[in-house]
Amino acid sequence: MSTSISCLRLSLIALFLLFLVLLFHYTLSPSEFFNCSQSFSLPCTSRKVGLILRPQIPKPKTHFKDAAHHPLDPLTIQEINQVRSILLSYKPLPSFPAIHSLSLDEPDKPQVLDWKIGDPLPARKALVVALLNAQSHLLTVDLDLGKVTSHEVKLGSGYPPVSLEDIEGALRVALSFTELNKSAIDRGMKLSDLACDTPSAGWYGPSEEERRVIKVQCFSGQGSPNFYMRPIEGLTLTIDIDNKKVVKFTDTGRGIPVPKDKNTEYRYGSQTDPPPIMEQLKPISIEQPNGPSFTVENGYIVKWANWVFHLKPDSRAGMIISRAMVRDSETGELRSVMYKGFSSELFVPYMDPDESWYFKTYMDAGEYGMGVTATSLVPLNDCPRYSYYMDGIFVTSDGKPYVQPNMICIFERYAGDIGWRHSEGLISSLSAQIRESRPKITPVARMAASVGNYDYIFDWEFQTDGLIRIKIALSGMLMVKGSPHENINQVPNQEDMTGTLVSENVIGVVHDHFITFHLDMDVDDTNNSFAKVNLVREETSPGESARKSYLKAKRLVAKTEEDAQVKLKLYDPSEFHVINPSRRSRLGNPSGYKLVPSGTAASLLDLDDPPQLRSAFTNNQIWVTPYNRTEQWAGGLLTYQSRGEDTLAVWSARNRPIENKDIVLWYTLGFHHIPCQEDFPVMPTVSSSFGLKPVNFFESNPILRIAPNFEQDLPVCRAAVSA
């Protein structure tokens, strides 16, 4: 029994289920369903998974012998075990704490920048965020010294991300709460029919302060795996996580039926209806019989065409790109572009003030973690053929390492797009027609986090022309609200609905997504400036020109942080350059990279609203801060129940000098989401992206001389027998 539970727990950790469903079965015969042979390196897999999708998942790698090769490489299994040993014998802690985060404490930036292959690694250190007796402890463990070198008890608001134990514990408390059982029975359901999830509580005033609380809400888990579409509306428990008791119970939705399971199933293997009425597509694939053109060296260094970067999984950020460098097309010099880039925080406020909804204002990275929720990718569907898969190595709350297999994929993309082209007519007798065109080929690093209902797909794409494109695609399930209505003509006042009726008795509630990126640009070196290149209308003087007006680009270099707090304006547009004032092209232009925002949304909540205070990093779309190694997480290091004391907005308000300094650019990509029927029962992907684009960084077009595609070089393919 204990093995089974441990196995289950590991599965859960590996998947980091935010929305846990009660398994009455598992206490009976879990070994029937799970097959776990190792305590950490393999996930427990169901014997039946293969029947569902037949994914040809690469064999899990063993990571026993992994060693760090680069100062930024994540902690290895051995190192994590060593940290655990050190903590176990660390006397100042009265007992072993719950580990909420255990990851590499990156060396100071100058150490990393100075390091070269062949040099010994800088001291390997771990940063541990742990909870003991409801207090957050920050510990630095030096692995070379074999001891804890700093230990801080964090006062003030905020806790580390919730752990699986927190979630399990809260669910246990909820499910043994008599009122919940009664409520289920009153609705004609058994407790075993319930699937419950644990939304974070946010922070809404004194009643929830000074203790860790979490919400529990339940759904019908019968008949369909898609319980998200079947809420028991109005039923909400607030649980004191550490004291394991119900703080508040509300049960207001008795008149609202639980939506039926009809049309909610989404698994391919379980479809009983015929496939949709459309022509069957013939097989299509990105093919590279010689293999992809990138290499992954020493575990985490990706090399492709003119790019080199360090890519690693991170339990909180998901993926971290470091030391991104591009080779100069003229000199061959490997030039720095970005020291570190990652999604620092997500803010997902739902737009319903009801008792069961007001708190749904998630900060997914700091409250749950984007890495631990990034489950194995599905080959051929999440990522194309020839993908390389990278595993994550994370830590359970008892400090033991485990492997998240195939968490990141790297693949090379050819989408039929054009890198550059020009057609020219008769311009000389020797070249009557010119038709030049070059294909665009790029590598992509991808991860997909399933933070409960939602799936966030993160892509980092690197182009030969120097552009980095960061793309977020959203899929998964809506967060829906039960409704008494089956048709909007039954709704007395449609204006009062907080969303769209997307199925019978199901409202898809309006919400936003904001993803804030930490972009520590080091364009050619650490010291950079931020320049707004503002396009301003100039009016001509009488008689000066037949034109009345034209636009002029005016360059404003930001002196302090305040100058770099930007709200985008369509009618007052700027380009946003990170430039190196010390590095000039042969023409005298400063070397730079510009941020290219695209389809975006701003948070419109009241600035004093508690969720907006906590997520004040969304008050602007762009910020620039001076580099400070403690300022990594836009919503603060300890985000859970934080009160907004440690956000990017607070840091930026210091208004520090940022001109010709080591600076960090922050950008927030936003989505407003008014759900529609098409989002039911699972949402077709919606995406948005932004770019980091060289601007006077290269002396000229760096892909001028790349070769076109020639027929004789392309793969020779035949159809599969089964196709």
Add this chain to the structure above:
Amino acid sequence: MSTSISCLRLSLIALFLLFLVLLFHYTLSPSEFFNCSQSFSLPCTSRKVGLILRPQIPKPKTHFKDAAHHPLDPLTIQEINQVRSILLSYKPLPSFPAIHSLSLDEPDKPQVLDWKIGDPLPARKALVVALLNAQSHLLTVDLDLGKVTSHEVKLGSGYPPVSLEDIEGALRVALSFTELNKSAIDRGMKLSDLACDTPSAGWYGPSEEERRVIKVQCFSGQGSPNFYMRPIEGLTLTIDIDNKKVVKFTDTGRGIPVPKDKNTEYRYGSQTDPPPIMEQLKPISIEQPNGPSFTVENGYIVKWANWVFHLKPDSRAGMIISRAMVRDSETGELRSVMYKGFSSELFVPYMDPDESWYFKTYMDAGEYGMGVTATSLVPLNDCPRYSYYMDGIFVTSDGKPYVQPNMICIFERYAGDIGWRHSEGLISSLSAQIRESRPKITPVARMAASVGNYDYIFDWEFQTDGLIRIKIALSGMLMVKGSPHENINQVPNQEDMTGTLVSENVIGVVHDHFITFHLDMDVDDTNNSFAKVNLVREETSPGESARKSYLKAKRLVAKTEEDAQVKLKLYDPSEFHVINPSRRSRLGNPSGYKLVPSGTAASLLDLDDPPQLRSAFTNNQIWVTPYNRTEQWAGGLLTYQSRGEDTLAVWSARNRPIENKDIVLWYTLGFHHIPCQEDFPVMPTVSSSFGLKPVNFFESNPILRIAPNFEQDLPVCRAAVSA
């Protein structure tokens, strides 16, 4: 000689060279370079083209026997010849006019909507826009009746697009102008070294009214095909096109050297420098050994998966999508989405008030034509393998048909993207893990117009989930200004520069691109309404909620055109729905499609500035007009030298009712372009896109039940011997 000239002319027309370079050679031995066997169906090709790129261009199709199969099919060769015959014997015209446009006069919409396969075609008619004695004539020719059925002489401002004869004539006038020759000699150049282009003159007041004028500017054409980068700055001629004389000559840039040819060559076959320093990429290709999944029936009907639409080349718009219909995923019903969609006008103002620059405020569709400038696509580079190529059939100014081969490509795209996905953990004993993901596969219709220096790539992409994505990518050459400076430290006042120094003596001048789309949405039927779904912040009442604020979606149905004039605002966001109020889902939601704008730019010119008056269709990003078959071209039917009397802004100002009517949606995609060094000597592609997305159109996710990719179905490939 006359054959050679005719051949050259045909080549030119086929390519519609806006930037024509003088060929001193062609008067000597043109037959050495051109090989033309037919008067219209084949373009004249250079024997040496093949050496440059080795494109395996599909064999040109003959179109002699083409017949129209659908009411919207473009005019066939026979039909064009018939129109020409009818016009030749049309007495009211004293002589044969110059044909500036000759294309299908589409039947009235109800006729097209009523027509079914097997029905006889509605009367085939041609709309002819011609010039005679500097007057614009609009003629409708009924091919069934064999006669001109309407004939209107257009008064007011505006002329049809310039023809190649206009351009040739203007260049002849310029090059025989003594002052130009003198100016060239003074600069140490021969007249034969010059490459001259013919920018449109715009409209700038009385001095240029009542006659057709065009500008001529010259470049150095020696040593490199990329003359665009080598302007003879300050040298501008204004030519009266019809009277063939120089109206104005300015020569102000004597102190500005002509930029050198160094680094300007871009042809692959002519590169002498080594390729760029980057790892060589291994072959990669989108492979479909069973062929693509779309079919093209009867020349112009594209069928793919759940989509059917009519696609045709158009001399002015480039591509026109008509009758786009998607199959309902539940009922199989083929449902109307859009009656007609195309790029109606482009507006490209340059931001320099100088005498040689103020007029550069192009309206590329109406002044030149996007279709006639769309040259043959380059296989494997402009479009991937398995592309289907469609030819354009256009008309020379003497009324004869010619074929623009491979002008449009249609291909199926798999870019490694995800259609939908969800990962779920332990939710029942029977499905311990759920990992469902579906690949995104789409067909794309593509065209690339080379309007002189710039290349505009237009993509229409259709997704199985019902979304239509329209993407514009820009490449080609900058329009640059000569400068006395080789380094910006030589520039006394950098603030006064109207662009960026992108090479020695070369300034890339700041400019905008606006592309305005005509989107005649017919969601489920012709009568639709336009609804703004505005997201508004609501403040809660004291005690109502722990939240202070939330967003609410408020639906505002536009009554008249004024309600639908939209400037996008980040802090006052809306969704923009075209809905069919008569077609309700089972839940009561109106069937709809929404416009999803993305990265966009607004025109910031003074509203009274002549170019902005002419391009007043860019005063808003969105407009909705009631359907009117004469309102197709946002800048007016006769755009050249127009004064803005016939623009979308003028039509919309009538403020007609648009609720539950046949309505047309207009959307403008914009780019601000501040050039950078990377844009020299040819620009890496920059793109932006917008979407038309079903919103409560389907009852639920229409791609829920599509199949995932399975390994055993994918192509079996090996590397080519040469790869």
